[in-house]
Amino acid sequence: MKNCRTGSTPSDRSSGPRAILDIVTSRARSIPTANRGLRARRGLRFGVKTKVLIPLLLNLALVPAIFGIFLGNVGLGTLDASQRELAAAIVACLLVSAISVGLLVQALARFLRELRDKMDAVSLGNFSRCFTRLANDECGDVAEAFNHMTACLLRSRVALEKAAESLADTQAQLMQSEKLSGVGQFVSGVAHELNNPLTIVIGFSDLLLETQTDEKIRTRLEMITKSAHRCHRIVENLLGFARQQPPDRRQIQIVGVIDEVLELMAYDLKTSNIEVVQDIPKGLPPITADAHQIQQVFVNIVGNARQAIQAFRPHGRIVVRARARAGYVRVEIADDGPGIKPEDIRRIFDPFFTTKPVGKGTGLGLSLVFQIIHEHAGHIDVVSEVGSGATFILEFPIAAEPAHSRREAVLMPVRPLGLDRRPGTSGKMILVVDDEEWIRTLARELLGDHGHAVELAPSGEAAVAAIRSRKFDAIVCDWKMPGMSGIEFYERLLEDRPELAEHVLFMSGDSIDEKFQAFLRRHERKCLAKPFPIEEFRGAVEQMLFAA
Numbered sequence: 001m002k003n004c005r006t007g008s009t010p011s012d013r014s015s016g017p018r019a020i021l022d023i024v025t026s027r028a029r030s031i032p033t034a035n036r037g038l039r040a041r042r043g044l045r046f047g048v049k050t051k052v053l054i055p056l057l058l059n060l061a062l063v064p065a066i067f068g069i070f071l072g073n074v075g076l077g078t079l080d081a082s083q084r085e086l087a088a089a090i091v092a093c094l095l096v097s098a099i100s101v102g103l104l105v106q107a108l109a110r111f112l113r114e115l116r117d118k119m120d121a122v123s124l125g126n127f128s129r130c131f132t133r134l135a136n137d138e139c140g141d142v143a144e145a146f147n148h149m150t151a152c153l154l155r156s157r158v159a160l161e162k163a164a165e166s167l168a169d170t171q172a173q174l175m176q177s178e179k180l181s182g183v184g185q186f187v188s189g190v191a192h193e194l195n196n197p198l199t200i201v202i203g204f205s206d207l208l209l210e211t212q213t214d215e216k217i218r219t220r221l222e223m224i225t226k227s228a229h230r231c232h233r234i235v236e237n238l239l240g241f242a243r244q245q246p247p248d249r250r251q252i253q254i255v256g257v258i259d260e261v262l263e264l265m266a267y268d269l270k271t272s273n274i275e276v277v278q279d280i281p282k283g284l285p286p287i288t289a290d291a292h293q294i295q296q297v298f299v300n301i302v303g304n305a306r307q308a309i310q311a312f313r314p315h316g317r318i319v320v321r322a323r324a325r326a327g328y329v330r331v332e333i334a335d336d337g338p339g340i341k342p343e344d345i346r347r348i349f350d351p352f353f354t355t356k357p358v359g360k361g362t363g364l365g366l367s368l369v370f371q372i373i374h375e376h377a378g379h380i381d382v383v384s385e386v387g388s389g390a391t392f393i394l395e396f397p398i399a400a401e402p403a404h405s406r407r408e409a410v411l412m413p414v415r416p417l418g419l420d421r422r423p424g425t426s427g428k429m430i431l432v433v434d435d436e437e438w439i440r441t442l443a444r445e446l447l448g449d450h451g452h453a454v455e456l457a458p459s460g461e462a463a464v465a466a467i468r469s470r471k472f473d474a475i476v477c478d479w480k481m482p483g484m485s486g487i488e489f490y491e492r493l494l495e496d497r498p499e500l501a502e503h504v505l506f507m508s509g510d511s512i513d514e515k516f517q518a519f520l521r522r523h524e525r526k527c528l529a530k531p532f533p534i535e536e537f538r539g540a541v542e543q544m545l546f547a548a
Contacts, residue, residue, distance in 0.1 A: 111139045115146065127154040188510060191235045192480065195509030196436050199531035201228045203442040206534040232531050233263060249376075251286040251399045254294065254329055258320060261298040265306070272306055273315045280322040287329050287396040293372045294396075300365040301333050301392050308337035308390070327398055328378075334391040340384040348382060428473040428545055429453045433463040433489065434507070435481040439530075443476060446534050447541060460484025464492055472500060474544050479508040479516060479527065487519055505544050 114131075121129040127150050131143035205225040212218050262269075262276055269276055302318065309316030313336070321332040340348060349370040373380045377397050384390035430452050432443040437458070444454040455470070457463040461484050463477070475493075479486040486506055493501045506520070509530035520527060528540050 108139070111142075115142070118146065122150060122153065125157075127151075127157070187235070192510040194235055195232065195530040196439060198228050198232050199509065200436075200438040200442055201225075202232075202531045203446065203534055203537075207442075207445060228531065233260075249288050249290050252289055252291050252294070253284065253286055254289075254322065254331065254396065255280050255284060257291055257294050258298060258322070258331075261295055261302060262320075265299065265302055269302075269306055269318070272310045274306055274309055275315075275317045277317060277319045279319065284322060284329055285324055285398045287376075288399040289376050289396060293376075297369045297372050297394070298333075300369050301394075304365065305333065305335035305337060305390070309335055312338040324398065328395040329398060331394045331396070332391055333394075334389060336389040339386040339388055340382065340390050341386060345382060345384060349380075427451050427453070429455070429471065430541070431455050431457060431463060431466055431472045431475045433457045433460065433475065433477040433481075433486070435459060435478065439478070439507075443537070446537055450538060450542075452541075460486070460489035460492075463489055464496070467493065467497055467500065474503040474505070474541065475500065476505050476507060476541065479506050480510055487516070490523070490525075503544055505540055 118129040118131070130147045130150055134140040134143050202225055205221050205228070209218060209221050209225070212221060258278070258280065262278075305318050309318070317336050319332075319334045321334075323330050349366050370380055373394060373396075379393075379395040381393045382390060383393065430447055432440050432447075432454055434440050434443070435458060440456040440458070444456060447454050455466060455472070457466050460481055463475070464484070466472075467475075477486045477489060484492075490501060490504060493504070501523075504525060506525060506527040507530055508516075508527050516527075519525075526540070528537065
């Protein structure tokens with residue numbers, strides 16, 4: 001018999017709730033299987049929603065079902081008003097909870113998507129994507145931690161970039177230093193190969209001048225001698241500029257350094273149609289500095305001025321002024337080139353900054369100038385107006401007291417005074433040791449004219465054989481020779497003839513390295529630099545014989 005209210009039989013009432021629960025349970029079990037592939041396709045965003053929303057939807061689905069079963073079996077008519085109100089309140093609370101949870105899930109998903117986008121931006125190097133609005137909850141804490149992490153990463157990146165720039169600067173300076181070292185070695189070999197022939201040219205020209213009375217021939221010989229001396233000075237300036245050595249600060253006259261630089265660059269300036277005007281008074285006080293480093297400063301500044309003028313006008317002028325004021329020697333180098341833009345002046349001493357075309361400059365010249373002047377407790381500034389040239393102003397502290405050089409006097413080329421022959425110094429037996437035949441011939445003529453007997457040895461081995469068979473009053477020996485060197489010959493001399501070792505004068509057409517400098521200091525010997533004027537050579541030998 002059917003129930004008039006529900007239209008169902010008692011058997012249906014007993015089986016109805018169980019059937020509905022079975023249907024709901026089977027549907028709930030099928031949801032994860034159906035959505036597994038979709039979650040794999042949509043990733044984290046759908047996974048979060050699934051984990052939160054699916055249980056919520058199940059609850060929302062189960063509640064009406066349960067209420068339907070309950071009402072279907074009990075019937076609304078059997079409930080009083082309070083029970084109906086309670087049921088409605090429960091349903092309303094469930095709906096409000098569902099809506100609240102849905103809004104919370106959307107906000108959380110939106111925050112996670114924003115966090116993911118910002119992290120992707122950070123991974124690409126964009127550190128500006130920070131959270132600007134921080135909520136007062138756990139999401140706000142995460143956002144604040146993310147901003148702090150981003151700020152730390154940005155500081156680390158800036159520090160890393162500075163370190164990379166410093167490393168690149170150091171690497172470039174090292175490469176420049178290696179280049180200069182290679183140039184120094186090359187020039188050192190060139191100097192040795194040139195100084196020996198120059199010694200012969202200067203020596204025989206001076207010999208001819210001593211006997212030549214024809215003024216026309218004398219004028220030509222003087223021109224040969226002056227040209228040879230000029231070649232020697234150019235080689236010496238190149239050697240000094242490229243030489244790699246520890247700073248050797250001593251009292252120097254800055255005008256002498258300026259003269260050497262302008263002489264070294266005279267050809268380039270002349271062929272670029274640039275006139276150089278010097279406004280330097282006599283009697284400037286000395287400064288304490290490394291002459292080679294100060295030379296490098298002037299070479300860089302004058303070289304930059306030449307290049308700027310050459311690209312700007314067909315003829316130009318460089319003015320070099322020097323004055324002493326307020327405890328400093330002030331040097332101004334002004335040119336009439338294109339000038340420097342105001343925005344470039346602020347960066348002109350920065351490493352790698354250059355206004356030259358690509359491939360024309362490294363951007364290290366003026367930064368090196370700034371570093372050298374700073375190490376000398378000096379100052380450098382630049383004043384410029386576009387179209388009217390630039391003026392570099394350098395200030396060096398005046399030397400307060402005599403500065404002692406790291407090198408001793410025995411290392412300097414001999415410059416004896418009073419070159420007249422002294423009584424008792426003629427008629428001596430002198431051994432000349434040199435691998436260059438014309439150097440030996442020149443020495444024999446120079447010393448033979450003063451009444452000395454001269455024997456020649458082409459090598460250290462031949463010199464050792466000579467001192468064993470004959471007695472000599474003095475020995476003039478080259479430093480660098482094939483086979484046995486001058487140092488090795490001297491050490492052999494200390495063993496065989498120690499008394500003769502005190503009367504040895506060395507010659508060198510090469511730069512003197514640290515090893516030979518230490519050798520000269522230890523044995524208190526002198527070295528005569530090639531090429532030398534003939535009177536200088538004679539005077540050095542006379543001094544050695546007179547001391548004997």
